[in-house]
Amino acid sequence: MASLTLSNVVKHYGSGKQIVPVIHGVNADIQDGEFIVIVGPSGCGKSTLLRMVAGLEEITGGTIAIGERVVNNLEPAKRDIAMVFQNYALYPHMSVFDNMAYGLKIAKAPKDEIKARVDKAAKILELGHLLERKPRELSGGQRQRVAMGRAIVRQPQVFLFDEPLSNLDAKLRAQTRIEIQKLHRELGITSLFVTHDQVEAMTLAQRMIVMNAGVMEQFGTPEEVYHTPASIFVASFIGSPPMNLLRHAPNSKPGTILGIRPEHLDITATGWEVRVDTVELLGAERLVYATMGGDSLIVRIEEGSASPKVGETIHITPRENRLHWFHAETGKRL
Numbered sequence: 516m517a518s519l520t521l522s523n524v525v526k527h528y529g530s531g532k533q534i535v536p537v538i539h540g541v542n543a544d545i546q547d548g549e550f551i552v553i554v555g556p557s558g559c560g561k562s563t564l565l566r567m568v569a570g571l572e573e574i575t576g577g578t579i580a581i582g583e584r585v586v587n588n589l590e591p592a593k594r595d596i597a598m599v600f601q602n603y604a605l606y607p608h609m610s611v612f613d614n615m616a617y618g619l620k621i622a623k624a625p626k627d628e629i630k631a632r633v634d635k636a637a638k639i640l641e642l643g644h645l646l647e648r649k650p651r652e653l654s655g656g657q658r659q660r661v662a663m664g665r666a667i668v669r670q671p672q673v674f675l676f677d678e679p680l681s682n683l684d685a686k687l688r689a690q691t692r693i694e695i696q697k698l699h700r701e702l703g704i705t706s707l708f709v710t711h712d713q714v715e716a717m718t719l720a721q722r723m724i725v726m727n728a729g730v731m732e733q734f735g736t737p738e739e740v741y742h743t744p745a746s747i748f749v750a751s752f753i754g755s756p757p758m759n760l761l762r763h764a765p766n767s768k769p770g771t772i773l774g775i776r777p778e779h780l781d782i783t784a785t786g787w788e789v790r791v792d793t794v795e796l797l798g799a800e801r802l803v804y805a806t807m808g809g810d811s812l813i814v815r816i817e818e819g820s821a822s823p824k825v826g827e828t829i830h831i832t833p834r835e836n837r838l839h840w841f842h843a844e845t846g847k848r849l
């Protein structure tokens with residue numbers, strides 16, 4: 516196991532006039548044994564960052580260190596990492612056991628050690644009864660577990676996950692998420708996990724890196740990112756429904772944007788006057804879509820409380836200690 520340090524990491528694709536900058540100087544000190552999620556919208560550079568750690572992409576600038584070792588110029592096989600991909604790429608003609616053992620066989624590990632490591636990984640992943648099967652005889656979730664097993668048996672210093680759950684259906688995703696957490700608790704291996712799904716990020720991360728267009732917008736615990744978003748981008752990307760961002764709130768100063776989460780607005784007898792546009796019932800809660808001056812906003816209310824009617828004017832009050840102020844130009848938290 517090892518720490519992982521990214522210092523001013525930069526990536527450009529292409530050369531000459533065709534340079535495409537995609538990562539603009541990322542700094543992150545990741546502790547030994549931490550589970551870190553990199554999250555952001557499509558094209559923000561998550562996979563590129565992960566692939567640079569893996570050694571599958573050249574690093575244009577800055578340094579990446581695993582433990583004390585700067586790995587910039589080290590080939591992937593020498594970095595002591597294991598990667599789990601979205602398309603798990605198992606060998607179709609090999610059994611589950613042989614798929615998991617493959618890397619160790621290539622590395623010429625002794626037979627009894629290979630068996631011991633595969634058996635241990637299979638036990639953790641509950642694959643023990645499937646070791647003789649071929650990949651085509653497995654479900655999608657089981658195949659993904661074999662792919663993880665293949666990574667575990669190598670006992671790497673760092674695990675890299677590139678959207679490993681995105682081919683699974685919603686139920687299996689949730690289940691596999693729990694398995695990954697369990698795996699991390701048992702093995703304690705430093706992990707970097709890439710996803711574009713903010714719910715996945717919030718539930719898996721000990722700390723998360725929120726990326727936007729090649730820039731690290733925030734690096735913090737899920738609580739920090741949710742409760743004190745560093746920018747308008749983070750505020751609107753994390754949380755569903757997203758934070759309300761108001762340019763014309765009654766008490767706002769010019770040049771600022773007021774952020775308030777839908778669950779931190781209460782319907783009250785007096786307060787801000789808003790017009791109800793739509794009401795959505797979502798099982799245990801209702802979302803009230805409303806307009807106030809030039810702003811649209813969402814109020815989240817519990818299912819039991821009286822629902823306002825479409826077209827009606829109601830009053831709402833924000834919870835004082837839940838207000839977030841942002842600079843209108845830079846988008847940064849004030």
Ligand SMILES: Nc1ncnc2c1ncn2[C@@H]1O[C@H](COP(=O)(O)OP(=O)(O)OP(=O)(O)O)[C@@H](O)[C@H]1O
Nearest residue numbers: 528529535537556557558559560561562563564711
């Ligand atoms: N070989 C390449 N040459 C030029 N640009 C590239 C190359 N590979 C990736 N890019 C660009 O780099 C940016 C980051 O890509 P990357 O795959 O890291 O994003 P991502 O956040 O992982 O996205 P997704 O969630 O869609 O996989 C994108 O704008 C992409 O178009």
